[in-house]
Amino acid sequence: MGQISLSQVTKSFGDVNVIPPLDLEINEGEFVVFVGPSGCGKSTLLRLIAGLEDVTSGHIAIDGQDATDVPPAKRGLAMVFQSYALYPHMTVRKNIAFPLRMAKLDQAAQDKKVEEAARVLNLTDYLDRRPGQLSGGQRQRVAIGRAIVREPAAFLFDEPLSNLDAALRVNMRLEISELHKQLDTTMIYVTHDQVEAMTMADKIVVLRAGNIEQVGSPLELYRRPQNKFVAGFIGSPKMNFLTGATAAAYDAQTIGIRPEHLEVSRDSGDWKGVVGVSEHLGSDTFFHVPVPDSDDPLTVRASGEVDLKRGEEIFLTPIQEHLHRFDDQGLAIR
Amino acid sequence: MATKASRASARLMISPAVILLLGWMIIPLSMTLYFSFLRYNLLQPGPTPFVGWENYYWFFTDPSFSAAMINTLVLVGGVLTITTVGGICFALLLDRPMFGQGIIRIMVIAPFFVMPTVSGLVWKNMFMNPVNGIFGRIATSLGFQPVDFFGQIPMASIILIVSWMWLPFATLILLTALQSLDQEQLEAAEMDGANWRNRFWFIMLPHMARAITVVILIQTIFLLSIFAEILVTTNGGPGVATTNLTYLIYVSSLLQFDVGIGSAGGVVAIILANIVALFLMRMIGKNLDA
Amino acid sequence: MARAVPTRTKWFNTATAGTLGFLMFFPILWILILSFKTEEDAIRAPLEVLFASDWTTQSYGAVQERSDYFKHFMNSVTISVGSTLLGLIIAIPAAWAMAFVPAKRTKDVLMWMLSTKMLPPVGVLIPIYLIFRDFGLLDTRVGLTFVLMMINLPIIIWMLYTYFKEIPGEILEAARMDGATLREEVIYVLTPMAIPGMASTVLLNIILAWNEAFWSLQLTSSDAAPLTQFIASYSSPEGLFYAKLSAASIMAIAPILIMGWFSQKQLVRGLTFGAVK
Helix, strand or coil, rough: CCCCCEEEEEEEEEEEEEEEEEEEEEECCCCEECCCCCCHHHHHHHHHHHCCCCCCCCEECCCCCCCCCCCCHCCCCCCCCCCCCCCCCCEEEEEEHHHHHHHHCCCHHHHHHHHHHHHHHHCCCHHHCHHHHHHHHHHHHHHHHHHCCCCCEEEEECCCCCCCCHCCCCHHHHHHHHHHHHHEEEEEECCCCHHHHHHHHHHHEECCEEEEEEEHHHHHHHHCCCEEEEEECCCCCCCEEEEEHHHCHHHHHHHHEEEHHHHEECCCCCEEEECEEECCCEEEEEEEECCCCCCCEEHHHECCCCCCCCCCEEEEECHHHHHHECCCCCCCCC | CCCCCHHHHHHHHHHHHHHHHHHHHHHHHHHHHHHHEECCCCCCCCCCCCCCCHHHHHHHHHHHHHHHHHHHHHHHHHHHHHHHHHHHHHHHHCCCCCCHHHHHHHHHHHHHHHCHEEEEEHHHHHCCCCCCCHHHHHHHHHHCCCCHHHHHHHHHHHHHHHHHHHHHHHEEEECCCCCCCCHHHHHHHHCCCHHHHHHHHHHHHHHHHHHHHHHHHHHHCCCCCCCCCHEEEEEECCCCCCCHHHHHHHHHHHCCCCHHHHHHHHHHHHHHHHHHHHHHHHHHHHHHHH | CCCCCCHHHHHHHHHHHHHHHHHHHHHHHHHHHHHCCCCCHHCCCHHHHHHCCCCCCHHHHHHHHHHHHHHHHHHHHHHHHHHHHHHHHHHHHHHHHHHHCCCCCCHHHHHHHHHHHHEEEEEEECCCCCHHHHHCCCCCCCHHHHHHHHHHCCCCCHHHHHHHHHHCCCHHHHHHCCCHEEEHHHHHHHHHHHHHHHHHHHHHHHHHHHCCCCCHHHCCCCCCHHHHHHHHHHHHCCCCCCHHHHHHHHHHHHHHHHHHHHHHHHHHHHHCCCCCC
């Protein structure tokens, strides 16, 4: 259960074409993350799958059945919204039980499932409270609980962590990953945060302006980005890009090198620069080094022990096997 | 969330309201317009011939018309000035920290809930009556000649009564606007060296500007139609000293039964109100986009 | 962050605002006092009224006897509650549709509805009066109820619209994902969330209808006269009547005063059509 395929799906709002024809296969049990900058159409895509928006053309199939015109409730999918969308006038228990009540399940079965979900999500003590009395993380879990009890073919998450603070976000990330391992159900997760994508996904779908830029596992995207956009979007800190003569030396319009793939030396190397701002994180240190053929200073990742002063002259050497070359279209040259 | 099926049912759900309001607007309006071109008096049965602009001519040349126009302007202008300035002061005052704020606010707002006929009569008898009214008693006990409010200063008296009723409205709205002002903005201004007067002038007042405009426009709409307060206190007199446009039309149509001239007056009143409404609607419309 | 304010400043503010508040409230307080006096005492000098006269409730009885207060009270209740509920029945579907299924021209429709509220009543006085006369609706509760419903309908629709608008769309979508049909969505999710807003709408409109004076004075005289018209009958003085006028006034404004205090916040929204919140 939980295999979803989109074929030639498009969506326009009036004259604005948000999703150009798009094909995508999501396999059973996969954790798929849609990632991209805001306004790239990732949420729209999720809502098309959920059935909250009508597709303009194309087909959506769930488990081999055409679901294009099936109303959202009948698709067997559950969704966790960005605002959690909890019913403020119902207790946690009633919130979680709501889909079961709509499915006309008998009371005993409802109670059993709610108790079970509450136990998994550590919500047992809060079942009789209202959403207004809960913290952000608890609300988030209630929203997930409401999704779990339906035993859906797939879970849809729409930026579920964006309203939480940083520490809680890391926690919930782990909890959701753990949940995926336990339930082994397809999950589709939308985020603009590439860290979430990298840490949680089996498969990442990078979107820009409604187009799929690349689909692949986190490491595939990291190691072999198909174009400049994906290269720049995946990985933190961002990849450095150089143009001009430096790039021409490698027979490319633009070359890209990640901060962790630059070697630093005080004596010799390919590119010369002067150390600017440095950020000490303890384990790592990031140096920002202005060089001629890059608009922004290059970011260099060094171990925490390396101590370079502002204004010191240094040499940088890219590790050749990790160098990415792009043509004038921004496509990777292999 | 909009799907095709829901669009159709939405249209069906709006239609009763639209049809009713459309009927409410178009039928009486076109009748008023039509009557305003007829010689039509309920006391004179018989044909009601078409007379063109004659009714408008009579209405405009009636000396009470110009008096009523001036009275309307004085009434609206006077009440607006008092309530807006007073409302700003009250709002600023009520926004400050104090004990029993809730109770004080309730006392200030209370007059708004008093029906117009009650406030008219209460002020006329218990306060402004030269013999038994409180103002008269106070004047007499201090050795002054009591003021005959409705004889000597009828318009000012009505302005006072109406202002008493509308000052709470202005206060309430301006206070709401003031309370939505971000405190950090004021603290930032204080850090920037702005004293209280500067903070009022450069931060609070601009913040309230919108609300002030809304207060003025909405009150104007209601004040143009002031009627009950005049009816129970002065009956438009002495002479026509407190006859406003609304009252004049009431007199010519339902007391003199001249439907034609009354209708012509009605058309004039509609045009006047529409000028104000145009500005008000633009303000509300802007807010709808935001 | 709220800053600590010196107690002296607070007392000073309290005294200033309290005095002004008392002055604003004084006329109401005064008629409350007069209503418990005899007619003879009610016209004495203010200090004598306060300290040198007895208290009595006879005026309240007299008002009922003299002019059948209760009948007019019931007229006011019937007309204001009736016009509000009728308006609600028409307004709820309209506001719901405009808030949740917005079309391109929804905004124009809303604005047009509001504009009907700007129409000066005196501009349509004659046609309405003549229509009422011809259909035998003058001085009937049905007639006045209908007119008050019509003049308040735009406010009801507008207020409901702004309240419905505040219900996040995601919650309704969540309900739909959870398998709720449109009917279940309305019953289990939308209605419970909309009830507070509807309650304030009802409250404000009862207040407005209760205090409405123009049409009540023009279209009713005795049988259907609500309290606004009933009080106006006191405008022709007949001997000593301060105490009775006070008692009648207190009974006419008390219910609305109490309701009004509960709905201060909603009042702002309702009367400014959402332009100030």
